[in-house]
Amino acid sequence: MSDPERRIGDLTVKIERDSCIGSGNCIKVAQSVFELDDESVVVFRDGQPPPDRAMVVEACQNCPVEALVVIDEKGNRIVP
Ligand code: SF4
Numbered sequence: 036m037s038d039p040e041r042r043i044g045d046l047t048v049k050i051e052r053d054s055c056i057g058s059g060n061c062i063k064v065a066q067s068v069f070e071l072d073d074e075s076v077v078v079f080r081d082g083q084p085p086p087d088r089a090m091v092v093e094a095c096q097n098c099p100v101e102a103l104v105v106i107d108e109k110g111n112r113i114v115p
Contacts, residue, residue: 041079044088045108052076054102065094
């Protein structure tokens with residue numbers, strides 16, 4: 036399966052599922068954006084209100100294995 040990707044406001048967030056170790060750091064910061072699936076690998080959460088941009092960036096920065104990639108509207112990679 037290809038890595039999930041989601042547009043959140045002006046950001047594009049990608050989950051590199053093979054890298055995720057299920058630490059939950061991202062979920063602690065952005066519960067409305069991420070959750071763990073049955074395999075304890077992070078996925079995007081559905082049905083939540085649009086999250087705050089800074090919260091999304093912070094959540095992705097907190098990943099210890101750089102499994103969350105954030106690209107801004109100009110195509111610049113801002114995390115990791
Ligand atoms: S912080 Fe990184 S390793 Fe931990 S659950 Fe989130 S994506 Fe996975």
